[in-house]
Amino acid sequence: MRKEKEMELMMQKALASEIAPDESLNKKIIREWEKKRASNLADNPGCRKEVKNMGKRKIGFIAAAAAVFVLAVSSTAAVAAVKYLTKDEIVTGMENNAAEKAFQEGESLELDESLEAGDYRFNLYGVTTEEELIKSGFKEDMEREGGTYVVLSIERLNGEPMPDTSSDAYNNLHFFISPLIQGLEPWQYNMASMGGGHSTMVKDGVLYRMIQCDDIALFADRQIYLCITDTDFYETAAYNYNESDGTITRNEYYEGINLLMELPIDKKRADEKKAQEYLEKLKKSWEPDTEEIVAGENGIVSTDCRVLDEIILKEREKDLSITTLDDIPLEILLGYAELLEDSKQEVTAGENGIVEFAYKYSDGSVSEVTGFLGDEFLEGKTDVVLLGSAYSEDDAEFWVARRDESGKIICMVYLINE
Amino acid sequence: MTRQEFIDLLEREGTGVFSFCRMLAGSKEEAEELYQETMLMATERLSYIDCTKNPKSFLISLCVGIYKNNRKKAARRQRIAPVGELTEELSSVLADEGETPEEAYLRRETAEIIRMETKKLPEHLRIPVYLYYTAQLSVEEIGKMMHIPKGTVKSRLHKARILIKKKLEDYGYEEGKRNGAHDAKSACF
Numbered sequence: 001m002r003k004e005k006e007m008e009l010m011m012q013k014a015l016a017s018e019i020a021p022d023e024s025l026n027k028k029i030i031r032e033w034e035k036k037r038a039s040n041l042a043d044n045p046g047c048r049k050e051v052k053n054m055g056k057r058k059i060g061f062i063a064a065a066a067a068v069f070v071l072a073v074s075s076t077a078a079v080a081a082v083k084y085l086t087k088d089e090i091v092t093g094m095e096n097n098a099a100e101k102a103f104q105e106g107e108s109l110e111l112d113e114s115l116e117a118g119d120y121r122f123n124l125y126g127v128t129t130e131e132e133l134i135k136s137g138f139k140e141d142m143e144r145e146g147g148t149y150v151v152l153s154i155e156r157l158n159g160e161p162m163p164d165t166s167s168d169a170y171n172n173l174h175f176f177i178s179p180l181i182q183g184l185e186p187w188q189y190n191m192a193s194m195g196g197g198h199s200t201m202v203k204d205g206v207l208y209r210m211i212q213c214d215d216i217a218l219f220a221d222r223q224i225y226l227c228i229t230d231t232d233f234y235e236t237a238a239y240n241y242n243e244s245d246g247t248i249t250r251n252e253y254y255e256g257i258n259l260l261m262e263l264p265i266d267k268k269r270a271d272e273k274k275a276q277e278y279l280e281k282l283k284k285s286w287e288p289d290t291e292e293i294v295a296g297e298n299g300i301v302s303t304d305c306r307v308l309d310e311i312i313l314k315e316r317e318k319d320l321s322i323t324t325l326d327d328i329p330l331e332i333l334l335g336y337a338e339l340l341e342d343s344k345q346e347v348t349a350g351e352n353g354i355v356e357f358a359y360k361y362s363d364g365s366v367s368e369v370t371g372f373l374g375d376e377f378l379e380g381k382t383d384v385v386l387l388g389s390a391y392s393e394d395d396a397e398f399w400v401a402r403r404d405e406s407g408k409i410i411c412m413v414y415l416i417n418e
Numbered sequence: 419m420t421r422q423e424f425i426d427l428l429e430r431e432g433t434g435v436f437s438f439c440r441m442l443a444g445s446k447e448e449a450e451e452l453y454q455e456t457m458l459m460a461t462e463r464l465s466y467i468d469c470t471k472n473p474k475s476f477l478i479s480l481c482v483g484i485y486k487n488n489r490k491k492a493a494r495r496q497r498i499a500p501v502g503e504l505t506e507e508l509s510s511v512l513a514d515e516g517e518t519p520e521e522a523y524l525r526r527e528t529a530e531i532i533r534m535e536t537k538k539l540p541e542h543l544r545i546p547v548y549l550y551y552t553a554q555l556s557v558e559e560i561g562k563m564m565h566i567p568k569g570t571v572k573s574r575l576h577k578a579r580i581l582i583k584k585k586l587e588d589y590g591y592e593e594g595k596r597n598g599a600h601d602a603k604s605a606c607f
Contacts, residue, residue, distance in 0.1 A: 303569030
């Protein structure tokens with residue numbers, strides 16, 4: 001086992017690399033892309049719509065690791081006198097049941113704070129935190145345990161309406177609004193890493209945004225902040241992080257929007273134990289998969305398919321060098337299998353020796369495989385080649401191509417089960 | 419996709435994808451071609467770059483597809499990798515702290531052998547090795563990408579490691595000695 005680990009480490013050291021492309025190469029690629037894009041736009045004006053739709057997707061980057069809900073509500077024309085929506089109207093307008101429920105039943109905090117920066121005014125309406133709520137709005141496998149919602153509005157100081165969420169101009173608006181927590185490095189712990197997402201709507205020229213993230217109220221015994229920058233991601237240059245006491249402050253020399261306000265979440269909601277558990281879980285989710293791939297005590301590398309593992313063990317009894325399924329010659333492996341006669345089908349090799357083959361099972365379902373015949377088969381060194389395989393715990397299927405006496409290529413399916 | 423979004427994509431994923439291309443392709447020039455083709459093709463398939471999923475995995479998968487499609491062309495040009503050039507590029511990022519010059523030399527030699535022998539592996543072993551160690555994808559992601567079961571990925575990685583270990587032993591690498599305390603001269607090729 002120690003030897004396996006040592007080899008694993010050496011492979012990692014030798015092959016894990018961080019080689020950045022030359023800047024000139026990236027510039028060249030951008031030029032190529034621009035040329036291509038310009039030509040596409042000229043050839044097909046309809047693709048403008050596609051470009052616009054894709055632009056919206058950037059909202060999702062804010063919550064790269066989590067589900068994001070994005071709601072686009074068309075704005076009405078700007079009117080001279082703006083009637084602001086109330087917090088409840090905003091939450092209802094977002095059409096997010098979990099958020100509505102959170103604001104109705106959770107520990108909601110009314111805020112009436114207004115801050116100005118750059119060309120904008122930001123009004124903070126409220127924040128609410130509730131456990132076990134976000135879960136209901138997401139797929140079961142999301143394992144969400146709670147949530148914090150913050151509602152705010154953004155408007156232009158010169159009175160010009162904020163752009164509609166479906167417009168190109170909206171795509172050029174960049175705001176990163178995120179809770180930050182004292183004692184947690186802000187570049188590491190923010191909306192993007194803590195299950196964040198946001199919903200946006202524009203009404204009467206005012207942009208309303210509701211942001212959500214994991215339940216940060218667990219950290220209420222520390223200072224919780226809300227940061228706002230005019231960037232897509234957390235901007236390290238915008239804030240200072242004090243390593244000794246974990247406080248976060250604005251960088252006064254930063255050129256751009258870098259607002260920071262304190263979120264007065266009820267300290268009673270703090271739960272040190274749960275907060276610690278949450279952090280451990282979060283950190284674990286960032287770790288690369290370091291699953292160890294080694295032979296087990298029986299000397300073989302398991303396929304996670306019982307019947308195949310038994311075959312490997314049987315073959316290992318005859319030849320100790322066999323440790324994996326790939327070590328077993330194909331014809332010997334197929335000797336354990338049943339050929340599904342009705343699967344036989346003549347195929348023609350395409351470019352690069354690619355063959356396509358489909359098999360219809362008795363239940364009507366169809367499996368398709370596209371495989372490479374490989375150089376050895378094409379050069380006549382072998383007349384049988386494995387195109388693909390699929391295993392479950394109990395059985396395994398192998399899609400095989402054979403060359404018959406007349407030179408025809410016949411694809412077929414073999415089945416191994418208990 | 420706006421120009422800025424494309425620039426962001428290159429900045430965010432460029433190094434990961436290029437590192438993979440650099441290992442997979444035979445030379446820097448081929449790696450640059452593969453990288454360019456991958457990134458440009460990615461823009462045509464943007465609907466697959468779902469921000470809630472894994473853009474890196476998608477880009478690497480695209481890269482493997484392009485590599486395989488070009489493999490005939492590549493085969494004509496393929497030569498045993500200029501690993502010296504690659505080692506030079508990697509030397510700064512692979513340095514260990516507190517090692518003696520001799521240890522550093524041996525480490526580089528061992529890494530060079532591993533990289534060279536990996537390049538000689540058959541494709542069905544080589545690609546999973548790069549996906550796992552260089553692109554640092556999980557066994558599950560590799561399985562999905564290559565349309566093979568997780569167990570097969572595991573066994574191929576295991577097999578590749580055994581083959582490379584054997585080669586290291588041929589070069590005089592001894593088990594348990596840090597960075598391979600083999601006769602340095604025997605590794606000069």
